[in-house]
Amino acid sequence: MSEPILRTTELTKHFGGLAAVNQVSLDFYAGQVHALLGPNGAGKSTFINLLSGDLKPSGGEVSLAGCAIEGLSPEKISRMGVGRTYQKTNIFPAFTVFENARLAAQSRRPHAFHLFRHALACGDTLELAEKVLAMGELTHRRNDMAAILSHGEQRQLEIAMALATEPQVLLLDEPLAGMGATESAAMVRLLKKLAEDHAILLVEHDMDAVFAVADVVTVMVNGTVLESGSPGAIRASAAVQEAYLGAEEDESHEPLVA
Numbered sequence: 001m002s003e004p005i006l007r008t009t010e011l012t013k014h015f016g017g018l019a020a021v022n023q024v025s026l027d028f029y030a031g032q033v034h035a036l037l038g039p040n041g042a043g044k045s046t047f048i049n050l051l052s053g054d055l056k057p058s059g060g061e062v063s064l065a066g067c068a069i070e071g072l073s074p075e076k077i078s079r080m081g082v083g084r085t086y087q088k089t090n091i092f093p094a095f096t097v098f099e100n101a102r103l104a105a106q107s108r109r110p111h112a113f114h115l116f117r118h119a120l121a122c123g124d125t126l127e128l129a130e131k132v133l134a135m136g137e138l139t140h141r142r143n144d145m146a147a148i149l150s151h152g153e154q155r156q157l158e159i160a161m162a163l164a165t166e167p168q169v170l171l172l173d174e175p176l177a178g179m180g181a182t183e184s185a186a187m188v189r190l191l192k193k194l195a196e197d198h199a200i201l202l203v204e205h206d207m208d209a210v211f212a213v214a215d216v217v218t219v220m221v222n223g224t225v226l227e228s229g230s231p232g233a234i235r236a237s238a239a240v241q242e243a244y245l246g247a248e249e250d251e252s253h254e255p256l257v258a
C-alpha cells in the first residue's frame with residue numbers, strides 16, 4: 001500500500017488528569033473513508049481537534065505527507081491541506097450559496113485581504129468557488145440564500161466550503177447528524193465521490209451510513225483505540241460488540257448490529 005497522507009503517532013491529549021486521547025497511532029490514506037466510532041466521550045472530537053490544530057496535543061506526533069504539523073495553528077494546517085467541518089453547521093445564512101463558497105475560497109487563501117493580490121486572485125477565486133459548489137453538488141442552488149437550504153444541503157455547503165482550501169484530507173465531524181433517510185443517502189453518495197481523491201476521516205453515529213461508506217473503521221473507547229480494521233472485521237469483533245452493548249444500556253447511540 002502507498003504511504004499514508006496523514007499519520008498520528010502516539011497522539012495524546014490530557015485535560016487535567018483525564019487522557020481524552022491516549023497514545024493513538026493511526027494512518028489515513030487518500031482514496032479511503034476512515035470512520036471513527038465510539039461511545040459518547042470516547043475522544044473522537046478531541047482527536048479531530050488535534051488533527052485540525054483546534055487543540056494542541058500533550059504528546060505524540062501528527063504528520064501530513066511526511067511533514068510534522070502537530071501544534072501548528074488551525075489556519076496553517078488548513079492551508080497545508082487539511083479541511084474540516086464541525087458538529088454545528090457553520091455557514092453564512094444571509095448570503096447566497098455562491099457567496100458562501102466565494103467567501104470560503106477568498107478567506108482561506110494566503111494574503112486574502114491584500115488588495116493587489118486580491119485583484120489578481122479574483123478570477124481564480126470565482127473559479128474555485130464554482131468548482132467547490134459543483135463538488136458539493138450544489139450548483140443548482142447557487143443563487144439561493146443559504147438560510148433556505150434544507151439541513152442536508154446546508155451540510156453539503158459546509159463541506160463545499162471546506163473544499164475551498166483544496167485539501168488532501170477532510171475531517172468531518174458528524175456530517176449526517178439530524179438528517180432523514182433521503183438526505184443521509186445523498187450525503188453518503190457525496191462522501192463516496194469525495195473519497196475518490198481525498199482521505200476522509202469521518203466521525204459519525206449513524207451506523208448504517210458508516211458501514212455503507214467506510215473502507216476502514218476504528219473504534220475508540222476511553223481515549224484509546226479498541227480495534228481498527230475493515231468494516232467486516234469490526235462488525236465481527238467481540239471486543240467491539242462488548243463495548244457497544246455495554247454503552248447501549250445508556251441509549252447514547254445506535255447498536256452496531258441491527
Ligand SMILES: Nc1ncnc2c1ncn2[C@@H]1O[C@H](COP(=O)(O)OP(=O)(O)OP(=O)(O)O)[C@@H](O)[C@H]1O
Pocket residue numbers: 015018020038039040041042043044045046047
Ligand atoms: N475542553 C475540554 N476540557 C475538559 N474535558 C474535555 C474537554 N473536551 C472534551 N473533554 C472530555 O474529554 C473526553 C472526550 O470527549 P470528546 O468530546 O472528544 O468525546 P467524543 O467521543 O467526541 O464524544 P461525543 O460522541 O459525545 O461527541 C470526555 O470525557 C470529555 O468530557
